[in-house]
Amino acid sequence: MTHVAGLDIGASTVRAGVADTDGSLLDSYQEAFAPTDASDATATITGVLLETIAQAGVDEDGIEAVGIGSMGPLDRSAGAISDPPNVPDIDRLRIVEPVSTALDCPVTLYNDAVAGVIGERYYGDGHRQNISYVTISTGIGVGAIVDGTVLHGEGGNAGELGHLTLEPDSSRQCGCGGTGHWEALCSGENVGATARQLAAATDHETTLDLSTVDAPTLFAAAGSDPLAEYVLDRVGAWNARGIAAVTHAYDPSAIHIGGGVAINNQDRVIGDIRSYLPDHVIGNVPAVEPATKGRDAVLCGAIAGVLDER
Secondary structure, eight states: OOEEEEEEEOSSEEEEEEEETTOOEEEEEEEEOOOSSHHHHHHHHHHHHHHHHHHTTOOGGGEEEEEEEEOSOEEGGGTEEESOTTSTTOSEEEOHHHHHHHHTSOEEEEEHHHHHHHHHHHHTTSOOSSEEEEEESSSEEEEEEETTEEOOOSSSOTTOGGGOBSOTTOOOBOTTSOBSBHHHHHSTTTHHHHHHHHHHHSOOOOOSOTTTOOHHHHHHHTTTOHHHHHHHHHHHHHHHHHHHHHHHHHOOSEEEEESHHHHHTHHHHHHHHHHHGGGTOSSOOOEEEEOTTGGGHHHHHHHHHHHHHO
């Protein structure tokens, strides 16, 4: 039997998986991703992939194809990440070529959220024509299928709606340098700073250590700490505005929410979006559901992408 493999390259981890040709995940493995340069980055990526293949008990020459779901921004035609945020002093990190060389097989690159929406269709009923996937994690991104077509865009960056400006007057800075972006306000990387800013602007009581507050501590304190509750309510409202923009752009029947922040706090994150969304949408209000594959959404989506192309 031949097999396929997938990679999920994120801002802080690289994860790989091996699947059989019906998409069933056989094994997966991940490592932290904090490279010092391009060669270190490619060594980590290929190393995680080869280790996963070995763990699965599959011969390397039995891998028929590899799909990669990666953080952006991408230069998809070049098989690369442009200006990767966690690889210093490099304008472009080529990721397709080293993987293809290591396994001597075809490799396809997808934006991570695009991989997510491909997976939602493949592992769902397989026939959904209008669906979206939103990842709320270290960053925020969107993948969309419209009238049965997966949207990629010129460089592979269609759906980078984490950089949608939700608060034009906000000074909260995004990793891209802009301010008031959805990602700057609500992502796992930035929500602690959002809490500090809101604490300074309000008089809500709190027992949180504002110097170290982060997403896990905020969600853990929800319901008992007035500041945490206030911050998460604001975050929920901002998330709903972002989801409303996705709805108006793509008119999906359903939006599936993934990413670590959402998966770890499903009831609160998805519940708040469902509560606030109708106030911001004109027309069809889509179903809002957790990602079908949970933490494996991007990984399985990258696998699904190459299976769809076979």
